[in-house]
Amino acid sequence: AAWHKDIAHVVHPYSNLDAHATRGPTVITRGEGCYVYDEHGKRYLEGMSGLWCASLGFSEQRLVDAAVKQLHTLPYYHLFNHRSHPPGIALAEALTAVAPEGLNHVLFANSGSEANDAAVKLVWYYNNLLGRPEKKKIISRLYGYHGVTVASGSLTGLVHVHRDFDLPLPSVRHTDCPSHYHFGLPGESEAAFTQRITDNLEQLILKEGPETVAAFIAEPVNGSGGVIVPPAGYFERVQAILKKHDILFIVDEVITGFGRTGRMFGSETYGLKPDMMTVAKGLSGAYQPISGLLLTDAIHDALKAGSRKHGAFAHGLTYAAHPVAAAVALETLNVYRDRDIVGHVREVAPYFLEKLDALAGHPLVGQVRGVGLLAAVEIVADKAARKPFDPSAGMGAWIQNRAMAYGVIVRAIANCVALCPPLISERSHIDELVGGLARALDDAL
Ligand code: PLP
Numbered sequence: 001a002a003w004h005k006d007i008a009h010v011v012h013p014y015s016n017l018d019a020h021a022t023r024g025p026t027v028i029t030r031g032e033g034c035y036v037y038d039e040h041g042k043r044y045l046e047g048m049s050g051l052w053c054a055s056l057g058f059s060e061q062r063l064v065d066a067a068v069k070q071l072h073t074l075p076y077y078h079l080f081n082h083r084s085h086p087p088g089i090a091l092a093e094a095l096t097a098v099a100p101e102g103l104n105h106v107l108f109a110n111s112g113s114e115a116n117d118a119a120v121k122l123v124w125y126y127n128n129l130l131g132r133p134e135k136k137k138i139i140s141r142l143y144g145y146h147g148v149t150v151a152s153g154s155l156t157g158l159v160h161v162h163r164d165f166d167l168p169l170p171s172v173r174h175t176d177c178p179s180h181y182h183f184g185l186p187g188e189s190e191a192a193f194t195q196r197i198t199d200n201l202e203q204l205i206l207k208e209g210p211e212t213v214a215a216f217i218a219e220p221v222n223g224s225g226g227v228i229v230p231p232a233g234y235f236e237r238v239q240a241i242l243k244k245h246d247i248l249f250i251v252d253e254v255i256t257g258f259g260r261t262g263r264m265f266g267s268e269t270y271g272l273k274p275d276m277m278t279v280a281k282g283l284s285g286a287y288q289p290i291s292g293l294l295l296t297d298a299i300h301d302a303l304k305a306g307s308r309k310h311g312a313f314a315h316g317l318t319y320a321a322h323p324v325a326a327a328v329a330l331e332t333l334n335v336y337r338d339r340d341i342v343g344h345v346r347e348v349a350p351y352f353l354e355k356l357d358a359l360a361g362h363p364l365v366g367q368v369r370g371v372g373l374l375a376a377v378e379i380v381a382d383k384a385a386r387k388p389f390d391p392s393a394g395m396g397a398w399i400q401n402r403a404m405a406y407g408v409i410v411r412a413i414a415n416c417v418a419l420c421p422p423l424i425s426e427r428s429h430i431d432e433l434v435g436g437l438a439r440a441l442d443d444a445l
Contacts, residue, residue, distance in 0.1 A: 002027050002039060026404075031058020034422045034429050036409075044404065047421050047433040048411045052223055052255045052374075053281035055423040056335060063287045066331035070324045077323055079108070080316050087326035094333045095279070095292060100267045103277055103294035108321035112254035112280035113147025115291040116217070119250045119276050120151040121315065122293070123215045126248075126302045129309070136171050137208055139201070139216045139247075143177040143225030146217060146252055155217055158225065173208065175201045179228045181367050181378065181386070190231045198237040202245075210245035215276075220266025223255035226416045227376035229369050235270045248275040248299075254291070258282035258332075259342040259423050261372035262349050269371065275299060282423075285332045288325035341423050345372050351427055355434040356419070362441050364395075366415075373423060376416040377437065388415035399440045408436025 006025045011017065027039040034057045036046050049055060056063065070087060077085045092106050107122075109115045120138060127135045138155065140146065146155040153161050154168030157177070162168055176197035177183060184193045205213050216238070222228035242249050251274035256266030260282065263269045267277065276299065280291035295303075307313050319325075336342070349372045356368045356375055366380035366388075379396055381389045389395040396412030403410050403417075410433075411418045421433055 033057045033059055034425055042407065044407050044409045045421075045429060045432050045436070047403075047409050047419050047437075049420050049422045050286055051281070052260075052420045053286035055258060055260070055282040055341070056285040056287075056332065057422045057424050060285060060287070060335065062331050062335055063285055063328050066327045067288065067324050070327035074323050078316075078318065079321050085321075085323050085326075087323045087330055088321040091321070091326045091330045091333075094330055095283075096294065098264055098333065099277065099294050100265055100272070100274060102296045103274065104297055105295040105300040107293045107295065107315075108326070109291045109293065109317055110289045110319050110322070110325070111147070111291050112252070112278060113149040113152040114317065115254070115278035115280060115293045116146045116152035116155060116250075116252060117149045118293045118315065119215075119217070119278055120155070122276070122295070122299065122303070123248055123250070125306060126299055127214050129302045129305050132211070134212055135214045137173055137213045138171060139173045139175055139204065139213060141177055141218055141222070142174050143179070143222050143228060144174075144217070144219060144252075145222065145224035146219075146254075173204060175204055177222065177225065177228060178230045178234050179226075180231055181369070191233065194231045194234050194237065198234065198241060201238060202241045205241065205245050205247070210247070213245065213247050215248040215250050216242055217250040217252060219252045219254070220256045220270050220272060221261065221371060221374060223374070223418070223420070224413060226414050227369060227374060227418050229371050230270060235272055239273065250274065250276040250278070252278050254278055254280045255282075255374070255420070258336060259345045259372070260374050260420070262342070262346045263372075264342055283332065284325060284329040285335075287332070288322070288328040289319075290322065290325035290329050339424075345423055348425060348427060348430065349373055352421070352425075352430045352434075355430055359434070359438060359441065362438075364441055364444055370419075373421055373425065375419045376413075377419070377441075378416045380415070395444065399437075399444055402440035402443050403436050406436040406439050408433055408440075410437055 003024045007021055028036045029039050030037050035043050037043050095106055096104050124136055140155040142157040144157045146152045154172040157174045180190045180193045251267050251272050253265050257279045261269040275296050277294040284290045303313055353370050359365050360368045364379055366378040366386055368377050381387050400412040
């Protein structure tokens with residue numbers, strides 16, 4: 001029955017809506033630890049933490065209790081017009097305390113897309129208030145993923161997110177994806193590749209005119225673009241170029257935040273100094289929708305100047321810092337601290353990456369890449385030539401479905417299979433996850 005009603009009424013994000021009518025949904029009905037169960041009772045190890053987000057798995061009692069307690073106390077309030085509420089205040093304090101240095105202020109929203117959207121708006125607002133209204137362009141990267149709203153979808157560097165949606169916005173430019181495996185020239189070393197693509201970034205800035213370029217946005221590790229781990233020295237050069245041309249650095253930590261890469265933030269793993277940083281997903285372990293845009297004092301000062309000029313900061317969302325979501329997020333941060341989740345990731349990540357590395361010899365595997373508990377296995381038709389399968393062959397989806405038949409959820413993206421298991425995963429979960437993927441790969445031979 002659920003199947004027929006779904007087909008009749010639900011519009012599915014990132015799904016083939018035409019094929020859906022005959023294929024139907026996989027209906028997930030409950031979760032426990034690192035596992036979810038479908039309507040027929042089949043169990044799956046959730047090797048993607050849902051959508052890179054359910055960091056504490058699917059049955060963390062502390063988060064449930066935090067939500068229930070807040071629902072009983074104050075189920076809704078907002079922060080408009082100088083109002084506030086205890087979970088919003090406590091979360092802002094706790095979040096800025098763990099954030100990279102200098103990010104002392106947070107503007108809440110409900111999703112990663114909204115947080116990145118707000119980043120774009122605040123960059124524009126900031127430069128207007130600094131009296132340089134021409135400095136407005138935002139540079140993002142091909143294969144970067146920043147969401148789907150009009151602004152954040154424009155930042156996303158994936159053609160399928162733009163096609164027929166009339167994106168990107170005219171003020172957005174895209175620069176190189178830092179994947180040496182995919183975009184290195186024949187014989188080009190990783191260092192030479194890094195030099196070339198960062199030179200390209202500077203050339204783009206000079207061509208556009210640095211006085212017109214306001215900000216650069218990047219994920220420390222591209223997630224939905226295929227888990228692209230940056231080459232050594234890449235961000236160091238990028239940051240030097242941004243500094244030289246007075247361009248703000250927006251770091252999108254929506255996936256990499258809260259322990260995913262083995263440090264609290266990807267910014268720590270890669271030595272990034274953001275002017276703005278966006279967080280979502282792991283902020284609440286995905287038990288409630290909540291996101292944040294963190295800001296430096298300098299940017300916050302510009303917002304205050306804006307209020308002096310206009311009377312108020314005319315931006316806000318009804319559910320931003322929703323008290324139930326904020327209470328759950330606060331408890332999530334407490335769980336990360338109490339259980340030393342970052343330490344746990346550092347302990348199991350080498351095992352995870354070593355297990356995956358053992359797949360590198362497989363005839364269909366072109367590359368294994370990853371950091372922390374975030375990884376991808378590149379699927380190739382021709383290993384030596386690094387040649388992917390023809391997209392019409394649907395090889396990634398085939399492997400994903402095969403792994404699912406074995407009770408393991410991974411995600412096919414472009415030519416790779418992504419893995420992003422819950423941060424609470426133990427070695428046994430990793431064995432099961434990589435084992436299921438290995439069986440699916442063998443079946444594809
Ligand atoms: N930024 C990154 C790095 C993401 O991976 C995502 C979602 O996958 C987003 C932003 C968008 O977040 P949301 O889907 O919550 O709007």
